[in-house]
Amino acid sequence: MIVFVRYNLGPAVAVELQEEASVAELKVVVGSQQGVPPENLRVLFAGKELQSTATLQGCDLPEQSTVHVVFPPSGSSPSRLLLLREHLSQDGEGRQDSLTRLDFSSSRLPSTSAGLAVILEGRDGGAEEQREDIQAPSVKGVRSHSTFFVYCKSCSSVQPGKLRVRCRSCKQTTLMLSRGPSCWDDVRLPGRIHGVCQSDGCHGNEAEFFFKCASHPTSDDDLSVALDLIFTNSRHVPCVACIDVADLVLVFQCLDRHVICLDCFRLYCQTRLSERQFVHHPDVGYSLPCAVGCDHSLIQELHHFRILGDDQYGRYLQYGAEECLQAIGGLMCPSPGCGAGLVPPDDNRRVECDRRVGCGFVFCRDCRQAYHGGACQSPRALSPNEASQGFVVGEEASLRGRWDQASMLLIQESTNPCPRCSVPVEKNGGCMHMQCPLCRAEWCWLCRVSWNRECMGNHWFG
Numbered sequence: 001m002i003v004f005v006r007y008n009l010g011p012a013v014a015v016e017l018q019e020e021a022s023v024a025e026l027k028v029v030v031g032s033q034q035g036v037p038p039e040n041l042r043v044l045f046a047g048k049e050l051q052s053t054a055t056l057q058g059c060d061l062p063e064q065s066t067v068h069v070v071f072p073p074s075g076s077s078p079s080r081l082l083l084l085r086e087h088l089s090q091d092g093e094g095r096q097d098s099l100t101r102l103d104f105s106s107s108r109l110p111s112t113s114a115g116l117a118v119i120l121e122g123r124d125g126g127a128e129e130q131r132e133d134i135q136a137p138s139v140k141g142v143r144s145h146s147t148f149f150v151y152c153k154s155c156s157s158v159q160p161g162k163l164r165v166r167c168r169s170c171k172q173t174t175l176m177l178s179r180g181p182s183c184w185d186d187v188r189l190p191g192r193i194h195g196v197c198q199s200d201g202c203h204g205n206e207a208e209f210f211f212k213c214a215s216h217p218t219s220d221d222d223l224s225v226a227l228d229l230i231f232t233n234s235r236h237v238p239c240v241a242c243i244d245v246a247d248l249v250l251v252f253q254c255l256d257r258h259v260i261c262l263d264c265f266r267l268y269c270q271t272r273l274s275e276r277q278f279v280h281h282p283d284v285g286y287s288l289p290c291a292v293g294c295d296h297s298l299i300q301e302l303h304h305f306r307i308l309g310d311d312q313y314g315r316y317l318q319y320g321a322e323e324c325l326q327a328i329g330g331l332m333c334p335s336p337g338c339g340a341g342l343v344p345p346d347d348n349r350r351v352e353c354d355r356r357v358g359c360g361f362v363f364c365r366d367c368r369q370a371y372h373g374g375a376c377q378s379p380r381a382l383s384p385n386e387a388s389q390g391f392v393v394g395e396e397a398s399l400r401g402r403w404d405q406a407s408m409l410l411i412q413e414s415t416n417p418c419p420r421c422s423v424p425v426e427k428n429g430g431c432m433h434m435q436c437p438l439c440r441a442e443w444c445w446l447c448r449v450s451w452n453r454e455c456m457g458n459h460w461f462g
Contacts, residue, residue, distance in 0.1 A: 001056065004066040007034055009172060009199055012066055017056065024052040030069045044068040044198060046099040047165040047177040047207070060101060062162070064217040068174050070198045099163040099180065103147050105231060107183035109251060147232070149248070150224035151306040152213035158248070158262065158307065160214040161226060163187065167197040169204025177207060184228055225303040229253065230262070239264050240291060250304065254294030265291075266307050273308070273316055276437050280327060286320030326439050331421070334368040335361035368422045419443050419450065431461050 001019050004012040007030060015029055023043050031038030043050040045067045050059050061067070150161035167175040168190070177195040186192050187209040197204040211226045212218045233249045239261040246261035260268065268291050272278055278286050281298055288305075290297035299305075305316050321341065322332060330343040333353040340358030344351045350371050353361045363369060367376035415424035416434075420441035425434060432445040432455065444455040 002064055003056065003061065004064060005030055005069055006066060007069045008071055009068075009174070019057055020055055022053065022055050023050045023059070026056070026067075027052065027069070034071075036071055040071060042070050042198070044070060044174055044176065046163075046173075047175060047180070047195065049176060062214065066173070066220075068172075068198070070174065099165065101147075102163065102180060102182075104182075104184050104187075104228075105147065107185065108228060108253070109231065109257060148211060149227050149230040150211050150213055151227055151303055152215065152224050154222070155213060155215060156310070158227065158230060159224075161211045161224060162214040163209060163211055163226075165195075165207050165209050167195075167199065167202060167204040168206040168208040170197060170199050170202040171208075172197070172199045172202070174198040174202075175204070175207055181209065187226075188228075225301070225306075227304055228301055229299065229304060233259070241268070252290035252292075252294065252297050252299070254290040254292070254297035256292070256294065258290050258292050258294065260291055262307060266309075269305055269308050269316075270312060273312060273319065276319060278316070278319065278323070280320070280323040282327075286316065286323055322438070326421070331365070333358050333361055334363055335359050366422070416445060416448055419448055432459055 001017060001021075003015050003017060003026065005015050005026070006012050013033075015026065017026060017029070024038070026043060027038040027041045031041055045059065045061060045065065050067075148161040148163055149158055151157075152159045163181075164173060165175055165177060166173045175195045175197045177193060179193060181187050181193055190208070191206060193207040194205045195207055211224050212222065213224050227250075229250050229252070231249060231251055233245065233247055236245050237249065237259040238245050239249065240258050241260055241264035244261060246263075249259045249261055250265050252258045252260070269288065272288055278288055279298060280286050284298050284300050285302050287298045287300070287302060289295075289299075306313055308316060325332065325341045325343070328343065329346070330341055331351070333340045333342060335353065335358075338353060338359040338361065340353055342351060342353060342358070344365065349365045351363055351365045353359050353363075362371045364371050364376060369376070415426045417423065418425055418436040418439065418441055420443075421436060421439040423436060423438045425436055427434065427445055433442065433451055434445050435442050442451040443449060444451055444459075446459055447455055449455075
């Protein structure tokens with residue numbers, strides 16, 4: 001196997017060893033290359049020091065991983081190193097669990113939740129069987145021990161992830177942890193876990209955790225975002241939509257912890273996106289609740305919507321920006337092909353699109369047409385005798401022009417503009433109480449004003 005070794009923060013050098021090689025053999029190779037006694041070297045990986053008697057495989061060291069080999073600097077304080085070893089002692093052998101084998105499922109899947117209680121009651125293994133979560137399924141042929149899943153931009157898909165740690169001060173992966181993380185808050189919130197940085201001249205003691213894709217070798221800056229609601233379905237919970245038992249599932253953070261497979265979650269997101277039924281939350285952002293409709297279940301890590309794919313995710317970002325703009329009283333330039341976001345003064349009907357971000361089009365804030373004096377008028381189709389003269393129109397262009405004109409007439413006849421944002425809204429049966437799909441304004445189809453008691457009493461049903 002090939003291991004990349006960085007000696008005292010120098011450049012990474014590839015070292016080829018047998019898969020059953022020990023950490024001591026790695027020290028011998030590095031010691032001979034650097035001309036230093038191997039017994040004085042220390043090998044650091046994933047926030048811990050690897051013992052000389054351990055094998056590389058036993059340390060859960062994947063192929064093409066990067067390890068740091070440090071030689072204690074001349075100014076190292078013996079008391080500092082002694083204190084570090086006291087903090088790192090986990091059991092009688094002074095070992096730590098690997099960061100790739102940690103199980104955070106208890107902080108997302110409490111066994112007391114109503115949705116999982118029936119399943120857990122029928123199991124005999126207790127805590128030992130719950131450790132099945134450690135074994136992740138194969139994704140694209142990659143078998144991983146990781147309980148973490150990430151969205152990898154290189155793979156453009158959900159992949160097993162690996163958790164790593166570095167010093168928050170110097171950004172080097174030479175921090176030796178005082179303890180391992182035990183829940184998602186330990187990883188996500190800064191300042192919860194400390195250690196001792198082994199970089200020469202760095203006195204940082206705060207841990208910074210990050211994730212990488214475990215499906216392929218990654219560079220130092222090739223990071224991925226953890227999808228903390230995706231789990232291995234070791235409890236065999238059926239999907240709430242298709243009732244199949246999938247290998248990978250997303251667990252909503254509602255009280256019942258409803259489970260949905262990734263295919264159904266993708267369809268759920270696409271459907272809600274097409275209907276513009278995402279929820280804009282001031283703290284969370286543009287998100288979705290549990291598919292069952294549970295309260296207080298908005299997805300807070302928005303990278304889960306990467307599952308939509310690049311095209312649909314682009315629509316998601318666009319709609320989210322539009323919702324945010326609407327929430328702060330802004331609007332979008334109506335000029336075709338522009339759509340720049342604008343926040344004009346409240347008392348000004350004349351709006352000019354900023355040329356730094358848009359096209360410079362000047363339009364009326366009320367009707368979204370070119371700016372004009374006087375009252376706004378509804379757009380109308382041109383009569384035959386109003387057609388422009390002085391140029392020849394081909395037959396094909398004429399046919400295409402009639403089609404466009406017919407489309408405009410159909411829109412005018414079958415839609416009414418929203419009184420708040422002027423977007424055309426079509427009424428497809430039902431009562432006169434309308435809700436704009438864009439700005440969520442509630443208004444009357446007949447009066448074209450905000451929904452009120454008079455409309456409710458006089459013509460709610462026509």
